[in-house]
Amino acid sequence: MMDQVNNADTADSTYKSLYKLGGAAALIVAVLTLSEVIGLAFYPQPGTVSGWFTLFQRNKLIGLLDFWGLEVPMYVMFIIVFLALYVVLRKANQGLMVIALTFALLGIGIFLATNNPFAMLSLSNQYAAATTDAERSTFLAAGQALLANTNQRAVGGFNMGLFLVSVAGLIVSSVMFQSKSFSRLTAYVGILAYALSLADYLRQALTTSAIVALLVILPNALFLVIWFVLVGWRLYQLRRLEGKTLPKQPGGNMSASVLVAYATRYGSTQEVAEAVAATLRECGLEVDIQPMRKVRTLARYRAVVLGAPLFMFHWHKDALGFLSRHRRELVERPVAVFALGPVHDPHDEKEWEDSRSQLDKELAKHPWFKPIALEMFGGKYDPAKLGFPLNKMAGKEPASDIRDWTAIRAWATSLAPRLQSAPS
Numbered sequence: 001m002m003d004q005v006n007n008a009d010t011a012d013s014t015y016k017s018l019y020k021l022g023g024a025a026a027l028i029v030a031v032l033t034l035s036e037v038i039g040l041a042f043y044p045q046p047g048t049v050s051g052w053f054t055l056f057q058r059n060k061l062i063g064l065l066d067f068w069g070l071e072v073p074m075y076v077m078f079i080i081v082f083l084a085l086y087v088v089l090r091k092a093n094q095g096l097m098v099i100a101l102t103f104a105l106l107g108i109g110i111f112l113a114t115n116n117p118f119a120m121l122s123l124s125n126q127y128a129a130a131t132t133d134a135e136r137s138t139f140l141a142a143g144q145a146l147l148a149n150t151n152q153r154a155v156g157g158f159n160m161g162l163f164l165v166s167v168a169g170l171i172v173s174s175v176m177f178q179s180k181s182f183s184r185l186t187a188y189v190g191i192l193a194y195a196l197s198l199a200d201y202l203r204q205a206l207t208t209s210a211i212v213a214l215l216v217i218l219p220n221a222l223f224l225v226i227w228f229v230l231v232g233w234r235l236y237q238l239r240r241l242e243g244k245t246l247p248k249q250p251g252g253n254m255s256a257s258v259l260v261a262y263a264t265r266y267g268s269t270q271e272v273a274e275a276v277a278a279t280l281r282e283c284g285l286e287v288d289i290q291p292m293r294k295v296r297t298l299a300r301y302r303a304v305v306l307g308a309p310l311f312m313f314h315w316h317k318d319a320l321g322f323l324s325r326h327r328r329e330l331v332e333r334p335v336a337v338f339a340l341g342p343v344h345d346p347h348d349e350k351e352w353e354d355s356r357s358q359l360d361k362e363l364a365k366h367p368w369f370k371p372i373a374l375e376m377f378g379g380k381y382d383p384a385k386l387g388f389p390l391n392k393m394a395g396k397e398p399a400s401d402i403r404d405w406t407a408i409r410a411w412a413t414s415l416a417p418r419l420q421s422a423p424s
């Protein structure tokens with residue numbers, strides 16, 4: 001099941017600090033990328049080696065910044081980010097992640113070896129101190145070689161380091177689709193960002209147009225920044241999840257508990273949820289019970305029971321919100337659902353059919369949601385509890401409580417073995 005992928009992705013607390021560092025490193029990369037784009041916009045790069053030397057002599061900091069100086073710490077940060085991504089995603093696709101990590105580390109090494117803003121600064125200093133034309137032309141030639149070696153984004157240029165890291169990013173983003181640890185949005189943004197990085201090589205080969213360059217480089221930088229923010233934030237979350245929600249059991253498993261989550265307006269569904277929880281406990285399960293709106297994560301639960309009443313032809317809004325909010329975790333676990341609806345006494349078959357079709361309609365809005373059990377129970381109606389304007393709208397319908405406690409407990413008992421056998 002997918003939760004095995006997910007839990008395996010996140011369960012190893014040995015890597016907790018790597019996630020934290022990876023999260024911080026990714027956010028630093030996002031800030032550095034943004035700073036580089038803004039810096040380059042304000043201080044355009046010179047077109048010649050002597051232009052570079054002059055710039056370095058005029059302002060060393062701007063010279064370093066223009067000579068992709070921020071990318072040096074950025075690529076160092078990449079090491080931590082890619083290691084953390086490898087650890088998180090290796091269970092989803094070990095083969096591809098090994099290739100991605102190898103490409104990334106090799107690319108980072110090549111990049112750091114070929115991008116040396118301090119070498120350019122040093123050449124510029126020597127050029128400034130040179131006393132003869134022969135000396136100066138030697139330093140100009142050396143500067144030209146350094147520039148050619150760097151070969152970033154220059155027309156006809158090809159920086160192998162950048163290329164390998166972009167391929168690694170593309171692979172990592174595609175593996176994200178196979179894992180529940182990252183959202184699909186993160187995967188799509190990553191694919192777009194790194195595809196644009198690679199497209200830039202085509203641009204370099206095909207055109208000298210500055211407009212085309214901007215049209216590729218700006219969205220490329222934007223998507224990269226978004227990707228690193230998403231990745232950084234998620235790595236941080238994964239670290240927190242580990243600490244809080246995956247306590248080690250004696251057998252090494254995550255907690256075996258079941259969550260009964262309910263929504264209620266007048267309290268009757270809460271009482272049914274309590275009866276379901278009590279029955280499951282009697283069957284030997286470890287059960288937590290919580291109002292849906294208070295649930296932040298399902299990480300420590302192997303299975304979930306959801307209960308909510310119907311109101312005005314709709315399922316309680318907390319329940320619909322819960323499905324949307326916890327979609328990723330719900331698809332990974334067995335989920336049983338009950339709803340309260342019919343209130344007429346004696347039994348009115350038409351009312352039960354209507355309530356059932358209301359519930360089916362609501363659940364059909366979430367076609368991904370496949371509960372292992374779905375049950376409708378009779379509810380409770382107390383006109384005295386209705387506030388304005390419902391109390392004015394309500395007719396002379398008498399109070400009723402048709403909750404069938406025997407049926408409720410029997411349903412919970414029948415669920416127990418299926419929830420118990422859910423993989424932890």
Ligand SMILES: Cc1cc2nc3c(=O)[nH]c(=O)nc-3n(C[C@H](O)[C@H](O)[C@H](O)COP(=O)(O)O)c2cc1C
Binds near residue numbers: 342
């Ligand atoms: C104002 C109001 C509207 C209701 N609308 C529906 C409905 O559209 N369909 C249905 O099956 N039950 C409906 N019911 C019945 C409730 O689902 C039932 O009373 C339930 O037990 C209430 O749960 P709660 O006490 O947990 O809030 C409605 C009840 C009230 C008071």
